[in-house]
Amino acid sequence: METGKKMYGQQRKYAIERQAEEFVIIGNHLKTARIKRCFSVAELAYLANVNRASIYQIEKGKPTVSLFTFFNVLKALELYEEVRKIIIIDLNGNAIFQRKILLKNAIKNYKL
Numbered sequence: 623m624e625t626g627k628k629m630y631g632q633q634r635k636y637a638i639e640r641q642a643e644e645f646v647i648i649g650n651h652l653k654t655a656r657i658k659r660c661f662s663v664a665e666l667a668y669l670a671n672v673n674r675a676s677i678y679q680i681e682k683g684k685p686t687v688s689l690f691t692f693f694n695v696l697k698a699l700e701l702y703e704e705v706r707k708i709i710i711i712d713l714n715g716n717a718i719f720q721r722k723i724l725l726k727n728a729i730k731n732y733k734l
Contacts, residue, residue, distance in 0.1 A: 655699050
């Protein structure tokens with residue numbers, strides 16, 4: 623039993639580390655987007671109606687920024703609609719849903 627808990631703890635630690643790396647990557651991409659638009663941190667903070675510290679936190683990949691703040695920054699960078707469309711379309715989610723429906727129907731129609 624102890625090894626199961628230990629394994630779960632290691633998996634959780636690895637998942638948290640991987641997620642932290644992804645936050646940093648996203649932060650770097652948003653910093654690049656800001657620079658491409660020739661915005662200073664202060665200008666982006668003003669446009670997003672957030673403080674400069676929030677911009678720095680996002681760009682450093684800190685997970686403590688609220689979604690409200692994050693989305694305001696996306697809107698100021700004119701990236702919000704693109705992200706929104708990706709979430710709405712959700713091709714992967716649609717494919718998973720279709721597979722589950724097919725599997726459910728196959729199980730329901732299976733005769734021993």
